[in-house]
Amino acid sequence: MKSPSNDDKEHIERDLHRTFPDNLHFKPEMPEQTENSGSSNPNYSNVTTETQMIQSLRRVLYAFALHNSKIGYTQSLNFITGMLLLFLPEEKAFWMLHIIASDYLPGTHEISLEGANIDLWILMVLLRDSMPGIYSKIAAMGGTPSGRGKMPPLTVNSRLPDITLGLTNWLMSVFIGTLPLETTLRVWDAFFYEGSKTFFRVSLAIFKACERDILSVTDPMEAFQVVQTVPKKLLDANTLMDECFIRRHRVGQGRIEELRAQRRTAVRQEKLRRSVAFAKGHLHPSTDDFTGRARTPIPGIEHRVVGSWRHLKQHTFR
Numbered sequence: 201m202k203s204p205s206n207d208d209k210e211h212i213e214r215d216l217h218r219t220f221p222d223n224l225h226f227k228p229e230m231p232e233q234t235e236n237s238g239s240s241n242p243n244y245s246n247v248t249t250e251t252q253m254i255q256s257l258r259r260v261l262y263a264f265a266l267h268n269s270k271i272g273y274t275q276s277l278n279f280i281t282g283m284l285l286l287f288l289p290e291e292k293a294f295w296m297l298h299i300i301a302s303d304y305l306p307g308t309h310e311i312s313l314e315g316a317n318i319d320l321w322i323l324m325v326l327l328r329d330s331m332p333g334i335y336s337k338i339a340a341m342g343g344t345p346s347g348r349g350k351m352p353p354l355t356v357n358s359r360l361p362d363i364t365l366g367l368t369n370w371l372m373s374v375f376i377g378t379l380p381l382e383t384t385l386r387v388w389d390a391f392f393y394e395g396s397k398t399f400f401r402v403s404l405a406i407f408k409a410c411e412r413d414i415l416s417v418t419d420p421m422e423a424f425q426v427v428q429t430v431p432k433k434l435l436d437a438n439t440l441m442d443e444c445f446i447r448r449h450r451v452g453q454g455r456i457e458e459l460r461a462q463r464r465t466a467v468r469q470e471k472l473r474r475s476v477a478f479a480k481g482h483l484h485p486s487t488d489d490f491t492g493r494a495r496t497p498i499p500g501i502e503h504r505v506v507g508s509w510r511h512l513k514q515h516t517f518r
Contacts, residue, residue, distance in 0.1 A: 204265035208273040212261045216254055219282040225253040256285050260294045274309040276372040304396045318463040320364045323403050328354055330448045338363045341420045356466040366424045378431045386437035397453045405443040406431050
């Protein structure tokens with residue numbers, strides 16, 4: 201089998217040993233010290249010993265990058281694949297990964313992250329409808345203007361609130377590293393059974409768990425820390441799933457697909473407008489899709505690299 205592109209191969213190899221490094225199945229076995237190692241360090245070895253799980257992870261990610269060349273490899277796919285391999289043989293893990301990236305979360309793991317832009321916008325729409333107090337708070341923190349006493353606007357062309365930068369890993373890793381492992385597995389049961397609407401239902405349930413903390417803070421960085429830390433404490437999967445399926449969070453798959461189509465059209469029209477403007481010399485290539493500000497990995501989200509937002513530059517998966 202031919203190798204993936206050099207870029208994909210480099211990133212896959214880099215992330216192999218970052219995947220669940222504390223898990224027994226992924227943690228490299230410590231080889232015995234060789235007599236000629238020339239070091240008194242008992243951890244030293246000139247031989248790299250990989251577990252069978254790491255070798256399986258490499259094969260599945262290589263195959264996926266070849267099979268889905270439009271996606272290739274994106275960080276977070278290693279975590280999803282690693283989780284699948286704990287329960288499935290390689291071939292089934294490969295096809296499940298393909299289904300997640302192609303059907304359940306379309307476009308989310310492409311280099312443009314268009315699908316992430318779309319689904320995070322949908323989450324904001326649903327949050328505005330079901331918990332307007334939280335949405336108003338986080339949208340105002342992001343500098344979204346609103347009239348006195350009015351909810352900040354959210355249209356198909358709106359820039360995503362800044363806090364969505366902290367939600368990217370919720371989506372791209374399907375809650376791995378966001379929720380406790382046992383809770384994540386319970387969410388995955390529903391996710392595979394009911395489809396991508398489960399992501400939005402669970403996200404709304406998490407926001408409900410964060411509601412008091414979000415409403416009590418005023419600094420954007422504090423809100424970011426809330427959505428990073430509170431989900432890790434949700435050890436009771438039953439309580440989370442009960443909240444997930446209450447009436448106000450029960451969004452249907454049909455509405456999800458409708459909203460995806462609307463946002464996708466807006467994103468692509470804006471990209472076309474920008475490419476035409478750039479060709480005519482009217483637009484600098486570094487401007488953002490919806491704001492005219494600095495581009496970021498997800499169009500519509502702005503990195504704030506000064507003040508309290510400096511820490512957001514660090515990757516959310518590490």
